[in-house]
Amino acid sequence: MATIRELARLCGVSSATVSRVFNNPEVVNAQTRELILSTAARIGYLPNESARTLATKRSHMVGLIWDTDHRRPGWRHPFFQEILIGLKTALSERGYHLLMLATSEDGTPDSFLRAVRRHNLDGVVFIDNGRADPSLQPLAESEVPCVSLDRPVQGPWTTYVTSDNVGGAREAVRHLHATGRRTIATITGPARTRPGAERLRGYLEELAALGLAHRPELVVEGDFYLSSGHAAMRALLELEEPPDAVFAAGDEMAVGALRAVTEAGLKVPEDIALVGFDDIELAALVPPGLTTLAQDKAGFGTAAAAAVITMINGGVTPLPRILPTSLVVRGSTG
Known part of the structure; x- marks a missing residue:
């Protein structure tokens, strides 16, 4: 695998300049930035995401919480499959990855919050499973941006998306x-x-x-x-x-x-x-x-992605979105 030093040598720049292209590209002039990115693609260089996360304090990952329990195979429902595709696509277009969080088995009220902090997630999307889950409220009341689909949640950085x-x-x-x-x-x-x-x-x-x-x-x-x-x-x-x-x-x-x-x-x-x-x-x-x-199944994912990214970037908490239906x-x- 190509290293940052090899990429810097091929481009005639310092390793620090290469690092800035991947972490703070706006501070590098366009010509140098284009040279480094094209050369990186040619030699197969990938930035160290762990170092990038430490430098920016961002993981560029959003968590998905959806516990349907063992009796109801919610993951196979075609409506939710289309929502997940829309959410994943909208996040990917903005440079974010989607990480699915498994149900915690330790039964503690802050289990999801601890999981989010352990993975350094930038935000979270909930899907309503119809059950009151005490693990969600500590997360909603935290500093983590949260967007819920079909279920209002209360907290300083929370909003929701639903249909009419x-x-x-x-x-x-x-x-x-x-x-x-x-x-x-x-x-x-x-x-x-x-x-x-x-x-x-x-x-x-x-x-x-x-x-x-x-x-x-x-x-x-x-x-x-x-x-x-x-x-x-x-x-x-x-x-x-x-x-x-x-x-x-x-x-x-x-x-x-x-x-x-x-x-x-x-x-x-x-x-x-x-x-x-x-x-x-x-x-x-x-x-x-x-x-x-x-x-509007794709609209669910797009609206949720836009809302959580707005909050991640320090914007105001978006108002709830109620998407129209059509006969x-x-x-x-x-």
């Missing part, structure tokens, strides 16, 4: 009503999660706005995954007065519901119309095509 869950749910119910449906059920996400609670709220608010009666038996809780949507739809079909439309608070649940309708010998949308939420890739592939509320109409509503 209430507005999206209201638009889903409004769309179903516009197609002539009057008995509209919902399969919710977990009530302990912000998206689950807000999408239920939007459903109830729009029912009231349209003058439709709220029937508690038409509200069935799911968990954002296929199997819960399937089970919830079967329960709704067993009612004495089953619904003629269902708003599922997540696309995977809507796909599970679609399978249950088909298994019962019914048709979508002729017998039951369906609307989901997320606009995952599968939504466009299942027959007859799932009408859904699209979230994508496909065959499941006719």
